[in-house]
Amino acid sequence: MVAVTLWGSLRVFTNGRASVEIEARNFKELLDGLVAAYPGLRPQIERGVSMALNGRIYKEAWFTEIRPDSEVVLMPYMQGG
Amino acid sequence: MKSIHISTKVNGDAMEFVCAPDESLLDVLRNRLGLTGAKEGCGTGDCGACSVTLNGRLVCACLVLGAEVDGAEIGTVEGIATDGVLHPLQQAFIDHAALQCGICTPGILVAAKSLLDRNPDPTDTELRYWLAGNLCRCTGYDKIIAAVQDAAQKMRAA
Amino acid sequence: MMDTGHKRIFKVVGTRPPRPDGIDKVTGRAQYGADVSAPGMLTGRILRSPHAHAEIVSIDTSAAEALPGVKAVVTSKDFVFQDDDFFRDVQENCMATAKALYDGHAVAAVAAVSPEVAKAALKLIKVTYKQLPHVTDVDLAMRPDAPVVQDGRSLETVPAGMSANVTHHSEFGHGDLASGFAKADVIVERSFTTAATHQGYIEPHACLAAMNADGRADLWCCTQGQYNVRTLCAALLGLEASQLRVTASEIGGGFGGKTTVFIEPVALALSRKSGKPVKIVMTRDEVFKATGPTVTSSIDVKIGMTRDGRITAGEAHLRYSGGAFPSGTVDMGGQAAFAAYDLAAVRTFGWNALTNRPKEAAYRAPGAPQAIYAVESVIDELCQNLNLDPLDTRLKNAAKKGTLSSYGPTFDDIGLIATLEAAKKHPHYTAPLAAGVGRGLSAGFWFNFGGNTCVTMNINTDGTVSVTEGNPDIGGSRASISMMAAEELGVPYDKIRTIIADTASLGHNDVTDGSRVTFAVGLATIKAAQDAIAKMCARAAKLWGIDAEAVEWVDGAAVPAGPNAGKFPPMSLAEIAAVSFQTGGPIAGHHEFHADGAGVSFGVHLCDVAVDRETGATKVLRYTVFQDAGRAVHPAYVEGQMQGGAVQGIGWALNEEYIYGADGRLQNAGFLDYRVPVASDLPPIDTVILEIPNPGHPYGVRGVGETPIVPPLAALSNAVSRAVGVRMQSLPMSPPRILAAVMAHDAKV
Numbered sequence A: 001m002v003a004v005t006l007w008g009s010l011r012v013f014t015n016g017r018a019s020v021e022i023e024a025r026n027f028k029e030l031l032d033g034l035v036a037a038y039p040g041l042r043p044q045i046e047r048g049v050s051m052a053l054n055g056r057i058y059k060e061a062w063f064t065e066i067r068p069d070s071e072v073v074l075m076p077y078m079q080g081g
Numbered sequence B: 001m002k003s004i005h006i007s008t009k010v011n012g013d014a015m016e017f018v019c020a021p022d023e024s025l026l027d028v029l030r031n032r033l034g035l036t037g038a039k040e041g042c043g044t045g046d047c048g049a050c051s052v053t054l055n056g057r058l059v060c061a062c063l064v065l066g067a068e069v070d071g072a073e074i075g076t077v078e079g080i081a082t083d084g085v086l087h088p089l090q091q092a093f094i095d096h097a098a099l100q101c102g103i104c105t106p107g108i109l110v111a112a113k114s115l116l117d118r119n120p121d122p123t124d125t126e127l128r129y130w131l132a133g134n135l136c137r138c139t140g141y142d143k144i145i146a147a148v149q150d151a152a153q154k155m156r157a158a
Numbered sequence C: 001m002m003d004t005g006h007k008r009i010f011k012v013v014g015t016r017p018p019r020p021d022g023i024d025k026v027t028g029r030a031q032y033g034a035d036v037s038a039p040g041m042l043t044g045r046i047l048r049s050p051h052a053h054a055e056i057v058s059i060d061t062s063a064a065e066a067l068p069g070v071k072a073v074v075t076s077k078d079f080v081f082q083d084d085d086f087f088r089d090v091q092e093n094c095m096a097t098a099k100a101l102y103d104g105h106a107v108a109a110v111a112a113v114s115p116e117v118a119k120a121a122l123k124l125i126k127v128t129y130k131q132l133p134h135v136t137d138v139d140l141a142m143r144p145d146a147p148v149v150q151d152g153r154s155l156e157t158v159p160a161g162m163s164a165n166v167t168h169h170s171e172f173g174h175g176d177l178a179s180g181f182a183k184a185d186v187i188v189e190r191s192f193t194t195a196a197t198h199q200g201y202i203e204p205h206a207c208l209a210a211m212n213a214d215g216r217a218d219l220w221c222c223t224q225g226q227y228n229v230r231t232l233c234a235a236l237l238g239l240e241a242s243q244l245r246v247t248a249s250e251i252g253g254g255f256g257g258k259t260t261v262f263i264e265p266v267a268l269a270l271s272r273k274s275g276k277p278v279k280i281v282m283t284r285d286e287v288f289k290a291t292g293p294t295v296t297s298s299i300d301v302k303i304g305m306t307r308d309g310r311i312t313a314g315e316a317h318l319r320y321s322g323g324a325f326p327s328g329t330v331d332m333g334g335q336a337a338f339a340a341y342d343l344a345a346v347r348t349f350g351w352n353a354l355t356n357r358p359k360e361a362a363y364r365a366p367g368a369p370q371a372i373y374a375v376e377s378v379i380d381e382l383c384q385n386l387n388l389d390p391l392d393t394r395l396k397n398a399a400k401k402g403t404l405s406s407y408g409p410t411f412d413d414i415g416l417i418a419t420l421e422a423a424k425k426h427p428h429y430t431a432p433l434a435a436g437v438g439r440g441l442s443a444g445f446w447f448n449f450g451g452n453t454c455v456t457m458n459i460n461t462d463g464t465v466s467v468t469e470g471n472p473d474i475g476g477s478r479a480s481i482s483m484m485a486a487e488e489l490g491v492p493y494d495k496i497r498t499i500i501a502d503t504a505s506l507g508h509n510d511v512t513d514g515s516r517v518t519f520a521v522g523l524a525t526i527k528a529a530q531d532a533i534a535k536m537c538a539r540a541a542k543l544w545g546i547d548a549e550a551v552e553w554v555d556g557a558a559v560p561a562g563p564n565a566g567k568f569p570p571m572s573l574a575e576i577a578a579v580s581f582q583t584g585g586p587i588a589g590h591h592e593f594h595a596d597g598a599g600v601s602f603g604v605h606l607c608d609v610a611v612d613r614e615t616g617a618t619k620v621l622r623y624t625v626f627q628d629a630g631r632a633v634h635p636a637y638v639e640g641q642m643q644g645g646a647v648q649g650i651g652w653a654l655n656e657e658y659i660y661g662a663d664g665r666l667q668n669a670g671f672l673d674y675r676v677p678v679a680s681d682l683p684p685i686d687t688v689i690l691e692i693p694n695p696g697h698p699y700g701v702r703g704v705g706e707t708p709i710v711p712p713l714a715a716l717s718n719a720v721s722r723a724v725g726v727r728m729q730s731l732p733m734s735p736p737r738i739l740a741a742v743m744a745h746d747a748k749v
């Protein structure tokens, strides 16, 4: 299980919880696990999200390995100029 | 509207063209003479990307009519280097990283050369006011000023 | 992960060689978007809505089509229906279907044998509009009774009961605000507004499209990303990616504004219909009305501080409008707002509302400058109220490695404290201030990105190297890429030539955005070089009759690894290349990947201003930029990014704004009335580059292009506020605004 921190406006879809536990070994499993456990997150995840893993931001790397003690933060899909 | 036949000199070479009475010198240079060095950033005299010299005077080519240049001498960025050797201003722009995207560069080179031709030793303030009609969105002007001053110094020493 | 290279001694990286495109650009030879033509080419022009908001009842193109010399007329009907929201918005912005959503929105286009005929044809297109009430102000657009720009566009995160214009809502942060504010000795709460600004690249959008009846097409255009242009155009016209080859011209500035399409699909549609090449070049007026700009914003910030300068809580409410289409830029603002600080309680609430303005395009660090302007202004006011040094106060609260960031993750190595300390030590900070001069400072932050990247490196038989990459070079990136290739291969810089591929010649590359190129393309170049090196070592091993593992690459040559490998003289890249046909064929290195780990960056800007209390005019007297570049590959180009970004920020702070009339039409669509900084407005822009290596890059490189536009807004506002003795709360601080603020203040005292 890894603890995933969600940003504030997503918490209405997780019964108000800021952090949820998901069984996942990589980013893809994490996203699938989140959608399965909290279907309200599906539209946002389909539009795109980034993930910060131990402070480093990943945009679409599904197979980035996640360890149980990793710090995982879900972030909006990043855009730049 | 009947086209007008014009004979002129561009960068020392005799050239002829026909143009519409309301056609700008910039359009003539770019579309009829194949000299695309002068750029159109606005078409209204506000950006200086189209700067050329007309009988030695610095003008915005977008504000001059092609029909006005019969018998005139025009200078564009294409004529600044001689025989394949860069002008000190051109070399200084490369050395000082005075261009990023480079779209303003032709106009700024023509304008800066025109200043140094009449004032070989401008102050930074004179230079900044002289170039105030040439917009550069990339550099913040800092390296442009440094490049022109370096070129001016080298030209004085030469 | 890859931090072995940090202590290495660089030979090429960190020097300042001339850029490969330099001579082309100083002689007028470089070809930009509008500089090419094709035989038989037509001129394309676009008809635009004169109304801020109107239903398009009908479009009659028959008279235009009948005009001699007109070869094609297109409307929205000539594009493929998109069911994906993202593509539909791009398409709708290129050509309106049911409604014109802003002044300047494209409604039809013609291609004709000359510009004159094209112009005449536009006048013959009869569009029947039914004008609708409009809204251009973000706060008004959020009211429940506001005219609705587009209905049904709200995301699921937006609470029920709000205006249909509200499309996005996001919330970030941690901790308990109430108890944080309870600990404060002083709380300041202020509201701010920022105007929409345009990227202001000097080159208007331009393209040349040629499409055959069989669906095969070529497109030449000025863009920050030819692959993205291909993706979008292929979707909008129903083409296969392989059949559409997009070539990026030299680009005359972008800053984020050339990351999407406006005229390109239109030119392709006109070319398809006419069977001839079609060139479209925007006028400056069109550039202002229908491309760019940034969001416009209205922001409330509340910050609590103890007497000794510790921030106890920070809260921000951000209301952004990205124009007539949904925009998530406010998410970036909400995440960036307090990113510079180590806070126990922090919360940002963001909203995006639709307005009858052009669709926002990215502009350097999109969303961050506005939010950070508001936060840094309030921090400055707290420092004034508590009589605290603004730099020391920021140092006291600065985020560092291990800080839980305001947007969620814990920071890795970051350079904020070092940057603040550099500012504190700099003579500018302690230089005495003349009477009436104000000094302001601001910190700034941006994320930076990596992204999809693909690089090919060919080792030529004469010992030179051709690097092929896929990102248009705006600020000298070809030089930086060549430098990294030279560094890794161990050959001189001038043996390398880097070119930008068209979409048919190299795999996908994300657009030149997010400050990604030197980081991600550089990383791919290093990896491609390593790939080529491995192949060259294998060739040398073959020649020597030893194992490939027994060969290593030192200073541009293969050498036996250790005494056991045998005694052979080093074999240089040129020597290996010369016999490559005999040893197994041409040698090339490749690398394709999705780069992550770009590393966030911080900047601190310091400025002195004098304000004329009679006219309200501000003169910037001195300006210094401090920024962490990780590793400056070409320091002159890094300085150039810092200076250019700072000056764009100065323009935003002092003059630039989209001004809409009561009729909802843009009143200043030209450089005369939309005034960007000119040379005589500015002092020299000093730069101090810090190098705190990014652990995610073998040379330590961080993106540098975007952060510099973030701090100027508050740095200028804080300086002006201190100079005039009135807290400025609205950008730009144009002379009339400053005068009004001063007069309102004087009337009170």
Ligand code: FES
Residues within 6 Å of the ligand: B039, B040, B041, B042, B043, B044, B045, B046, B047, B048, B049, B050, B051, B060, B061, B062, B063
């Ligand atoms: S194009 Fe002539 S001044 Fe801008």
Ligand code: FES
Residues within 6 Å of the ligand: B098, B099, B100, B101, B102, B103, B104, B105, B135, B136, B137, B138, B139, C202, C252, C253
């Ligand atoms: S270098 Fe880009 S506008 Fe000057």
